[in-house]
Amino acid sequence: MKNSYTEFIKRYPEYEATASIDDLRATDYSRIDRCGHVYLDYTGGGLYADSQVIKHQALLLDCVLGNPHSSNPTSQAATELMEKARSYVLRFFQAAPDEYDIVFTQNASGALKLVGESYPFSPSGHYLLTFDNHNSVNGIREFAHARGATVSYLPVTLPDLRVPDDLLEAALAKGNTFADNLFAYPAQSNFSSVKHPLEWIERAHTYGWDILLDAAAFAPTSLLDLSKHKPDFVPLSFYKMFGYPTGIGALIARRDKLHKLRRPWFAGGTITVASVQGDKYYFAEGHAAFEDGTVDYLNIPAVEIGLSHLESIGMELINQRVACLTGWLLENLVGMKHSTGVNLVRVYGPTDTVARGGAVTVNFFDRDGNSIDHRYIEELANRHGISLRTGCFCNPGAGEVALGISRVELDVCFSSPEHTQRLTLDDFRLCIDGKSSGAVRISVGMVTNFNDVQAFLGFSESLLN
Numbered sequence: 252m253k254n255s256y257t258e259f260i261k262r263y264p265e266y267e268a269t270a271s272i273d274d275l276r277a278t279d280y281s282r283i284d285r286c287g288h289v290y291l292d293y294t295g296g297g298l299y300a301d302s303q304v305i306k307h308q309a310l311l312l313d314c315v316l317g318n319p320h321s322s323n324p325t326s327q328a329a330t331e332l333m334e335k336a337r338s339y340v341l342r343f344f345q346a347a348p349d350e351y352d353i354v355f356t357q358n359a360s361g362a363l364k365l366v367g368e369s370y371p372f373s374p375s376g377h378y379l380l381t382f383d384n385h386n387s388v389n390g391i392r393e394f395a396h397a398r399g400a401t402v403s404y405l406p407v408t409l410p411d412l413r414v415p416d417d418l419l420e421a422a423l424a425k426g427n428t429f430a431d432n433l434f435a436y437p438a439q440s441n442f443s444s445v446k447h448p449l450e451w452i453e454r455a456h457t458y459g460w461d462i463l464l465d466a467a468a469f470a471p472t473s474l475l476d477l478s479k480h481k482p483d484f485v486p487l488s489f490y491k492m493f494g495y496p497t498g499i500g501a502l503i504a505r506r507d508k509l510h511k512l513r514r515p516w517f518a519g520g521t522i523t524v525a526s527v528q529g530d531k532y533y534f535a536e537g538h539a540a541f542e543d544g545t546v547d548y549l550n551i552p553a554v555e556i557g558l559s560h561l562e563s564i565g566m567e568l569i570n571q572r573v574a575c576l577t578g579w580l581l582e583n584l585v586g587m588k589h590s591t592g593v594n595l596v597r598v599y600g601p602t603d604t605v606a607r608g609g610a611v612t613v614n615f616f617d618r619d620g621n622s623i624d625h626r627y628i629e630e631l632a633n634r635h636g637i638s639l640r641t642g643c644f645c646n647p648g649a650g651e652v653a654l655g656i657s658r659v660e661l662d663v664c665f666s667s668p669e670h671t672q673r674l675t676l677d678d679f680r681l682c683i684d685g686k687s688s689g690a691v692r693i694s695v696g697m698v699t700n701f702n703d704v705q706a707f708l709g710f711s712e713s714l715l716n
C-alpha cells in the first residue's frame with residue numbers, strides 16, 4: 252500500500268494539495284471508517300458531514316418556524332430563512348438574480364417534471380435529447396408526444412460515449428425557429444461520466460433552442476458558473492451535492508423562460524387569486540407559481556449550510572481530487588489482465604480524465620472472456636463492505652449503446668404479445684439473448700480517499716483468474 256501511494260503521488264502530485272479533505276474525512280466524516288464502509292456510490296448520493304447536521308439541528312433548536320404561507324412572526328422567520336437559502340443557491344451558481352430564479356422541488360426529477368408538463372410543446376416544435384439522459388429527462392418525451400411535437404435522440408458513440416459533432420450540428424439545424432424547441436442533455440452523464448461541452452448551450456441558442464441542462468451528476472464535483480454559461484433550465488438534487496438533506500432539489504431557471512411555461516394545474520401557494528364561483532385563477536409571479544403547496548421549510552435552510560460547507564472546502568479542490576483518484580482507478584483497472592491475456596474489465600466511457608467526471612462504469616470478464624453478471628459482482632462487493640451501483644442507473648440509452656443492444660432486438664422484444672403490458676428484468680434479459688443488461692458503476696466523490704480506491708482495486712484483483 253505504501254509503495255502504491257508513492258507511485259500514485261508520483262503520477263498525480265496535485266493530489267497532495269487536497270490533504271485538507273483527508274483531515275476533514277478523519278473528523279467530519281469519521282463514521283465512514285468507523286463503520287468500515289468503502290463508499291463508492293457518490294453519483295447515487297453524496298455523504299453529509301457531521302457538522303452539517305449539527306448546524307442544522309442548532310438552527311432548528313434555536314428558532315420557532317411556522318408555515319410560510321401565513322404571515323405571522325414564526326411564518327415570517329421561516330420565509331426569511333427560505334429566501335436566504337434561495338439567494339445562496341443563486342450566488343453559489345453565480346447566477347444574476349434578475350436573470351435566474353430558483354424553484355425548490357423534491358429532487359431533480361421533480362424539477363424535470365415541472366419543465367416537461369409546462370413546456371409549450373406543439374406539433375411544429377421539437378424535443379431533442381442525447382441518448383445518455385437519465386430516465387427523468389427521457390420521461391419528458393411523453394409530454395412532447397402528447398402535444399404532437401417531434402421527439403428525436405442524438406446518439407452517443409463508442410468507445411467514449413460522446414456525441415459526434417457533425418450529428419449535433421445537423422440536429423440543431425433542424426430546430427424550427429417559429430416554434431418552441433427544447434434540447435436536453437446532461438452536463439455529466441450518470442452512466443459514462445462524460446462531461447458534454449457547456450459550449451453547446453450558446454451554440455444551440457443561436458439555432459433557437461431552449462436548453463435543459465441536467466446538472467444532477469455534474470454539480471457535486473464541478474462548479475456550474477451561470478455567469479459564463481446560460482442554460483434556460485437546470486435541474487439538480489442537493490443530496491447528491493452534499494448528502495443532507497434528502498428530499499430537496501431545485502429548478503434553476505431563466506426568468507424569461509419560466510414565463511413561457513404553462514402549468515397544467517394550480518395548487519395552494521401558486522396563485523394570487525383563485526375563485527370557485529368565478530372558475531378562474533391567477534398565477535403568482537416567478538418561483539411561487541411552481542412550488543406546489545407547503546415547501547419543506549424546515550429542511551430548505553440546510554441547503555445553505557450544505558452549500559457553504561462545499562465552499563469552505565472549495566469546488567476546485569474537490570474537482571482536482573476526484574480527477575486524481577479517477578485517473579488512478581482507471582489506469583489500474585484497465586491494466587488488469589487474466590493470465591490468458593483477457594482484460595478483467597471493459598470500461599464504458601473515456602479511459603482518461605479529459606472532460607469526464609468521477610464515475611467509472613465497467614463490466615467484468617472471466618479468463619475466457621465471458622462477461623460476469625453485474626449482480627454477482629455487487630453481491631461480492633457487498634460482502635467486502637464496498638458500496639457501488641449496478642444495473643443501468645436509469646440511463647437506458649447509454650446502456651443500450653455500451654452493451655450493444657440493438658433497435659431490432661428491442662422492437663422484437665417490446666412488440667411480442669406477452670410483453671404488451673408487462674416486462675420483468677428477467678424477461679428483458681431473455682429478449683436480448685442473455686446479453687448483459689447492465690454494468691457496475693464505481694463513483695468517486697468529495698471525501699473519497701486513496702484507501703477507498705485501493706480497496707476496490709484489491710477487490711478487482713481478487714477476481715483475476
Ligand SMILES: Cc1ncc(COP(=O)(O)O)c(C=O)c1O
Binds near residue numbers: 294359360440441
Ligand atoms: C444525471 C441525473 N439526472 C437526474 C437524476 C434524478 O435525480 P433524483 O433521483 O434525485 O430525482 C439523476 C439521479 O441519479 C442523475 O444522475
